[in-house]
Amino acid sequence: SQTIHQWPATLVQPVGSPLSLECTVEGTSNPNLYWYRQAAGRGLQLLFYSVGIGQISSEVPQNLSASRPQDRQFILSSKKLLLSDSGFYLCAWSRRGVLGYTFGSGTRLTVV
Amino acid sequence: TQLLEQSPQFLSIQEGENLTVYCNSSSVFSSLQWYRQEPGEGPVLLVTVVTGGEVKKLKRLTFQFGDARKDSSLHITAAQPGDTGLYLCAGERSAGNNRKLIWGLGTSLAVNP
Numbered sequence: 046s047q048t049i050h051q052w053p054a055t056l057v058q059p060v061g062s063p064l065s066l067e068c069t070v071e072g073t074s075n076p077n078l079y080w081y082r083q084a085a086g087r088g089l090q091l092l093f094y095s096v097g098i099g100q101i102s103s104e105v106p107q108n109l110s111a112s113r114p115q116d117r118q119f120i121l122s123s124k125k126l127l128l129s130d131s132g133f134y135l136c137a138w139s140r141r142g143v144l145g146y147t148f149g150s151g152t153r154l155t156v157v
Numbered sequence: 158t159q160l161l162e163q164s165p166q167f168l169s170i171q172e173g174e175n176l177t178v179y180c181n182s183s184s185v186f187s188s189l190q191w192y193r194q195e196p197g198e199g200p201v202l203l204v205t206v207v208t209g210g211e212v213k214k215l216k217r218l219t220f221q222f223g224d225a226r227k228d229s230s231l232h233i234t235a236a237q238p239g240d241t242g243l244y245l246c247a248g249e250r251s252a253g254n255n256r257k258l259i260w261g262l263g264t265s266l267a268v269n270p
Binding site: 091 | 188190197198199200201202205207245247249258260261262263
């Protein structure tokens with residue numbers, strides 16, 4: 046069966062510090078991978094998606110970047126965090142040609 | 158501009174009551190997905206509807222896709238406290254090889270015992 050792991054679950058970081066959130070998928074190959082941010086427990090905003098290794102598409106200009114160094118690994122990064130980067134970050138995967146996403150359990154990031 | 162409007166935003170009901178939440182748009186979607194999210198967790202896919210007029214049932218949950226594929230509803234019969242959560246709808250729009258998912262802001266449901 047397929048599983049998705051996302052860590053850490055919670056993170057408190059000072060303004061100006063770097064960020065690295067990691068997401069890995071098991072039990073499937075060549076998944077589509079996504080990073081979302083969810084504000085105040087409401088709607089989801091797509092940040093990045095990837096259809097393959099090294100292929101990253103950005104949906105909104107921001108202080109964040111993403112990388113996919115391996116087929117089932119997706120990393121969200123920042124060189125210098127801003128207060129506005131606080132939020133609930135969700136990684137998700139989908140199988141090509143199949144509708145529906147599977148989400149990780151999320152990372153609650155608080156920038157102080 | 159919010160392309161997918163969900164209503165109501167908040168709903169608090171007693172155990173055993175029935176309820177319906179709505180997901181509306183002026184745009185046509187190739188498919189529509191419903192998710193439930195519990196606090197501190199990621200959304201979990203409940204159902205995907207594809208065909209206009211399609212009705213799918215998942216135990217006490219009934220999902221319907223509008224005939225024109227612009228709207229959807231979720232009806233819960235005899236709600237239970239375990240149904241509490243944020244219900245999100247997401248519509249898929251396809252343009253060639255580019256498929257984009259448009260998310261609603263969700264309906265927050267509280268079922269009180």
